[in-house]
Amino acid sequence: MTQHFLLSVKARTLSLRKVVTLSDEQAFSLLCSLRWGSEKMVCCPKCGVNHQAYFISSRKQWRCKHCRHTFSVTSGTIFAYHKLPIQVYLMAIALFVNAVKGISACQLSRDLNVQYKTAFTLSHKIRESLQVQKQLFPLSGEIHIDGTYVHSAPRPKNKKTDRVDRRLKTNANPNKRAILVMRERYSKQETLSNPHLVGAKKTLTFPILSENTDIVNKLAETYIEPNSRIHADENSAYDELMARYDLHRVNHQKEYRSDDGITNNLAESYFARFKRMYHGQVHKMSNIYLDNYANEIAYREDTRKQDNFTIFKDIATKCLATSSENAWKGYWQGHHRQIERVII
Structure with a gap:
């Protein structure tokens, strides 16, 4: 009997230990390669021109030669305006990938040693990127x-006479x-x-x-x-x-x-x-975000035959391709999604 894929060494190409031991330079290079393919040729998020922009090494930022806009590797993405080190976001994606049945915000908060609010929005940002970047095309066969x-x-009333x-x-x-x-x-x-x-x-x-x-x-x-x-x-x-x-x-x-x-x-x-x-x-x-939860499991089911590093790179790429203008920007300041995504 052949060994199940998830039990084989081919399925384990990423571990949290590898992500934790990444240096600042390695984490920065990884994000650059996932977003643009290199650190040299970058794309300005404002004017959209792909070129070799001026690199400000002291700030890890670029200045566009065309529109003079200054941007970083996370500018315009779902991780824009981040306050935590890049490694923390990479660790969050790694934990998200390895939790095959999903991960709660409480567990993510403990594993990353961040506030529950931070872990809650971070996990939902990852789910939102999977939702926004998914491809809808007709099924066949x-x-x-x-x-x-x-x-x-819902939980029934304590007294039988009060139940409906x-x-x-x-x-x-x-x-x-x-x-x-x-x-x-x-x-x-x-x-x-x-x-x-x-x-x-x-x-x-x-x-x-x-x-x-x-x-x-x-x-x-x-x-x-x-x-x-x-x-x-x-x-x-x-x-x-x-x-x-x-x-x-x-x-x-x-x-x-x-x-x-x-x-x-x-x-x-x-x-x-x-x-x-x-x-x-x-x-x-919450019914407001039920579509994100449902799509998360759909994504996990569709990628069950892939190794975890491939899934990690795919999710990180989707996060970097998702605009910063979304329902999770300023969530704890009251900027919530108001409309439920439901088919009627």
Whole structure:
């Protein structure tokens, strides 16, 4: 029996010890290479010209030859105006990468020895960069689709006489939301060419108010190519997909996998990791940022076949490509995202 990838030495190409031992020069060079590819040819964040700008060595900054703008390696990025050393941000990304089921702000605060407020915004900045930089393109081939509800069961009242029937719509939790997931499976040709390419290839997540026909049809029409093979359960929300797709169903009241091999286990495996993060790590998710949490697990699922240093470089690159003008700039000064990202 072949060894699982995550147990092999190829999966362990980054350790926190390597990041901690980076000198100031090494950390600076690493960020430069991730953002521009070198320390010589840099791109001005104001005018966008890629050239060999004047380097102010005493301040680790450049001055643009065209617009005279002075900038650093983090200017215009999600790490702009940082007050902590660069190594701390690299350590935060390394901890984020190695925590395969997510990491809480409390744990990040203890590991980095920073305030909870700092760790909270830092972890959310990383999630926001994954959300902003993700690529949305239509899925094709075999797609597994399903939905799960979050915040659906508030703690009941102590006295039985004070409890209400939560099955009634009037007594439903107003914070109840659902996450719809679509996962494309690797094709047989891709699996034959590389035996490690099995399971899900690409994952798309959408926070929704409820799992209904209108939402499912709208999202499927946008993000699934026609005539694709869709695996779903017996929920009536997926009935109308039969008109445009090769729809296959599995009745979970009878079985998890039909005798014909029909299953939506790729969607179920996503929910398994998501709920492990929810109940085992963060414990509480605001609906305002539910899309960031859902997309984080989608990213972790899609990169599960990659070594951790490759994931580290990818996340750091996404952070450096994300604008500083976002909902997490001045969060603790009252600058909060006001609109919930939900599909209705």
